[in-house]
Amino acid sequence: AQSVAQPEDQVNVAEGNPLTVKCTYSVSGNPYLFWYVQYPNRGLQFLLKYITGDNLVKGSYGFEAEFNKSQTSFHLKKPSALVSDSALYFCAVPTAGGYQKVTFGIGTKLQVIP
Amino acid sequence: DAGVTQSPTHLIKTRGQHVTLRCSPISGHKSVSWYQQVLGQGPQFIFQYYEKEERGRGNFPDRFSARQFPNYSSELNVNALLLGDSALYLCASSLAGLVTEAFFGQGTRLTVV
Numbered sequence: 001a002q003s004v005a006q007p008e009d010q011v012n013v014a015e016g017n018p019l020t021v022k023c024t025y026s027v028s029g030n031p032y033l034f035w036y037v038q039y040p041n042r043g044l045q046f047l048l049k050y051i052t053g054d055n056l057v058k059g060s061y062g063f064e065a066e067f068n069k070s071q072t073s074f075h076l077k078k079p080s081a082l083v084s085d086s087a088l089y090f091c092a093v094p095t096a097g098g099y100q101k102v103t104f105g106i107g108t109k110l111q112v113i114p
Numbered sequence: 115d116a117g118v119t120q121s122p123t124h125l126i127k128t129r130g131q132h133v134t135l136r137c138s139p140i141s142g143h144k145s146v147s148w149y150q151q152v153l154g155q156g157p158q159f160i161f162q163y164y165e166k167e168e169r170g171r172g173n174f175p176d177r178f179s180a181r182q183f184p185n186y187s188s189e190l191n192v193n194a195l196l197l198g199d200s201a202l203y204l205c206a207s208s209l210a211g212l213v214t215e216a217f218f219g220q221g222t223r224l225t226v227v
Contacts (some may be wrong), residue, residue: 012185034215043204043218044157090156101170102147102216104156 002027004074004091006105014082014113021076023091033074034092034102035065044090050074060084063086081112116140118207118219126225127195135149135190135222139207145169146188147216149182149204163188164210176216 003026013019024063025031032051036044048059065076076089091105119138127133136157139146145164149157162170177193186207192199202223207217 036218041220043220044206046215046217049215092156095170101159101162101172103159106156 002031002093002095002103004033004093004103004105006089006108008108009106010111011111012111012113015083016080019078019081019085019110019112021089021091021110023074023076023105025072025074025091025093027072027093031066031067031074032094033065034094035059035063035074035076036090036092036104037061038088038090038107040087047076057059080092081110083112083114086110086112116163118205118217120203120205120219120222122222123220124223124225128226129195129197129226131195131226133192133224134196135192135203135205135224137188137190137205137207137219139186139188139205140217143207143209143217144186145208145210145216146182146186147206147208148188148190149206150174151202151204151221155202180218197226200224200226 005024034049035047038044048057048065050057050067058064063078067074088107090107092102095101120138131221147162148160149226151157159172160174161180166182181190204221205219208214208216
């Protein structure tokens with residue numbers, strides 16, 4: 001079964017510092033991977049996706065993610081954190097077969113400290 | 115352009131009752147998916163509909179059902195509500211049935227008392 005793991009419940013980072021939110025995956029075949037962000041009392045917003053091609057994927061709001069096949073990781077990164085980046089971040093993988101049955105990680109709460 | 119809209123935004127029901135949640139996808143999107151998000155967890159897949167047909171079903175009991183209408187809007191129905199059904203129910207729409215990014219509505223917060 002396709003799955004993702006987010007090993008950190010919470011990540012704290014000072015404003016202006018680089019941030020990393022970790023995700024590892026377990027996928028058969030070529031993985032499709034997503035990152036979503038959820039602000040309090042809101043739905044999820046799409047940040048970026050990896051389908052194939054360059055291992056560094058650029059997304060919305062200055063976020064990027066690095067796909068690493070040997071480490072089966074897809075970590076979310078941003079060079080300089082903003083207080084407004086504080087939110088819940090989800091890594092996700094669609095199931096085999098390609099339809100929109102997406103399995104989400106448990107989420108990582110990012111707290112950016114002014 | 116309007117995003118994915120869900121109604122109602124909040125709902126309180128009593129155990130044993132029935133509930134219907136509604137979703138209107140982004141114009142042009144033919145795929146609608148439903149997710150349940152319990153506090154402190156990631157969203158759990160319930161259903162996907164594409165072109166009015168069920169294309170995927172998650173590990174939920176038969177008390178959960180859904181349908182998609184000719185205009186691609188969708189309803190999620192839950193019968194015989196349990197306390198454990200209290201959650202944020204999210205609807206997502208996408209252009210196609212195959213893998214692509216989905217756009218989520220703000221959700222319906224269901225509380226079962």
